[in-house]
Amino acid sequence: METIVLFSLLVGILLLGAPVSVAMILSSAASLALSNLPINVLAERLLGAINSYTLMAVPFFIAAAVIMNRSGVTRHILDFAACLIGHRRGGTAQVNVLASLFFSGMSGSATADVASQGRMLIPRMKQEGYDAPFAAGVTAAASIISSIVPPSIIMIIYGSVTNTSIGGLFFGGIIPGIILFVFLIVIVHVLSVRRGYPKGERQSWKQTLPVMLRALPALFAPVLILGGIRFGMVTPTEAGVIACVYGLFLGTVVYREITPRSFVSIMEESVVATAVPMFIIASSASFGFALTVTGFGFMMNEIMTGMTENPVLFMIITLLALFAVGLFLESTSALLIFVPLFAPLAQSYGIPDIQYGLLMIVALMLGTLTPPVGLQSFIASDIADISIVKIDIWYFIAAILAVGLLIALFPLLTMFLPSTFI
Template sequence: MELTVLFVSFIVFLLLGTSVAAAMIMSAVLSLFVGGMPMTIMAERVLSGINSYTLLAVPFFIFAAVIMNRGGLTDRLLGVSRCFVGHFRGGTAQVDILASIFFAGMSGSATADAASQGRILIPHMRKEGYDAGFAAGVNSASATIGAIIPPSIAMVIYGSVTNISVGALFLAGVIPGLITGLGMMVVVSFLAGRRGYPRAPKMTWRECVGPVLDALPALLAPVIILGGIFTGVTTPTEAGVIACVYGLFLGFVVYRELTLKDILPILAETVEATAVPVFIIAAGSIFGFALTTSGFGFMVQDVLQEITTSPIALLMIVVTIFMVVGLFVEGTAAMLIFVPIFMPLVQLYEINDIQFAMIVIITIMIGTITPPVGLQLFIAADIAKISVFKVDIWPFVVIMLVVVLVLVFVPEMATFLPAALM
């Protein structure tokens, strides 16, 4: 009875236009009320879901991303990217992808990446003759690299839910993230050649010296942030604090693009951006508790064990489930709902925890760029002033799916660096 109330009310609330997080909370409250649970336990579950030292890294990395956007770091990363790939086919689109790789090593936020670079590069691509759908597609797809290459807010949340080392997850994301970026660049080159998109003249080494030296302090940010984590000197949360301090130093002292007047707007933007994932985490905590008390997890586990005893087949089923759920549910919410359900099966089938984590995170990122609810897709489409259904996103979705499938069959792509360095 409780399970029926939970899912029926959840679907009804979604159909009424309620946000996913609010629908999770209200449906969970109804389900637990029908089951006779005291209201106090609901408040306790919400608070326990967000009362985590590891999760403190989330607002710090978001704060760092906002500082870097406003402090001039993003512009300088774009300048360096133009030096290296601006002369390739589809040069400005290639710049978007390479800059996302650089930016990923500092912020860990796909949303911040899509918004900051999209405001600059999408209008620029439109002026150069790129289709609006293609410009938005490149921007939204490349932004997902921010959640794959460390540091990654998605990995911090995943680690807090599963108690897996966030440092190990960070290392695991390096190779898949770089391969994803390279695959996207190949797609851009192919499509740009067929569609006649322009490329910039190749810059000489002498012309590149200025932009590279100017961006060098920004390029050192990933080294400082990740170096502390991988050497064990800092925790991910402490690394988030260092990212904020270093970003403020660059913005105020090195690049001098920040003033004291910028602090309050930066803090306000950070609070607003942090509220969304924290609210979803709190909602996911109580919704997950309702699923547990209703026995849904055991039901799913029993069904999957009856369907297959193959680890590969189980991973393919998990990918399919997250792909379908990602079409309708925000990625963080999907992670909080389903990962705790699948983790016992991961142990039972002797699947590597790190491999499974990377498969889930990248598949969830695919959901952020597919209609109808992909967040990065909405951001890019809004900047390009087109419908999300007109964004040319599917070639990039295919690339990300290929990376996921390689991870399914070649776990070493995710496990090699953690095993070698930790």
């Protein structure tokens, strides 16, 4: 009964127009008050959720993404990707996907990816003759690679909540991220051939070489980050600091697009971009505590164990359940509410922490694509100047679901690299 009251309060406050984070805090406070529990516990939960050394990596990687965008890294990566595959049918759309793979090794943020690349590529694709819904759909879907290929901000949050090795999650995401890249490239190629989308001009080696040399310093960033973690030289949090310093080096020394005057605006943008996820983390912790008080976790345990004792089927149920949750709830909020409930269940099934973590991350990132709440689709459709319900995204959602199923069926995809390098 208490669980029903808590969710009723949440839905009611949302219907009044409150943001999700505010609704979670208010509903949690009201639920605890009705249960005659001290509300000041919520303040401790709010502060305790973000008072974490591990979570310090989040603002550093967000700042690194902002710095990379301002330093010209995104443009140089797009130019290099265009030289490699821009001559193919639907070349600009395929460049969109390849550039996301390159950019993922630096930003760790799907939102940063879709915002930076979308502003450059969506208008260009529309001008070249691509349909606006397709241009927005490709950009939004490709950005998901940034949350699966390391370094990933959502992996850092997941690891801090569940005490899963963040380095293990980083290395475990490499193979699924590459598989997703291949799936997206194939879908883009098939749709481009069917719809007659244009192809660009093939670049000669003489044209490609200077572009490649210009992009190499940027492409070295993931090697620096993962190499430091692999050899035990830095923690993921310290790797975020290194990413910031390296980005500033690229922007001020290599590409010379960051000036002392622009540094202040970079810090302002980073602070604003950091405040949103950190507030969501804090508010979700309060709601998660309220759920725990109601006994929702025990209820979920009984329901799931009653449905199946098969670990693979449990993972498939998780994938579909979180996909449904993502239709209505922002991904970080969904992570912080449902991960503390599902992760202990996965351990009881004997599922490796890294495998289950990556499954949940893939499932949660699907929610950033699905209308009406999908953040990446909203950003891309806004840039393309179309309604979010018109975005051509469902072929790509099917591909991401397929990656989730592969993670559930084949543990080696996520466990091979962590067991080898960590």
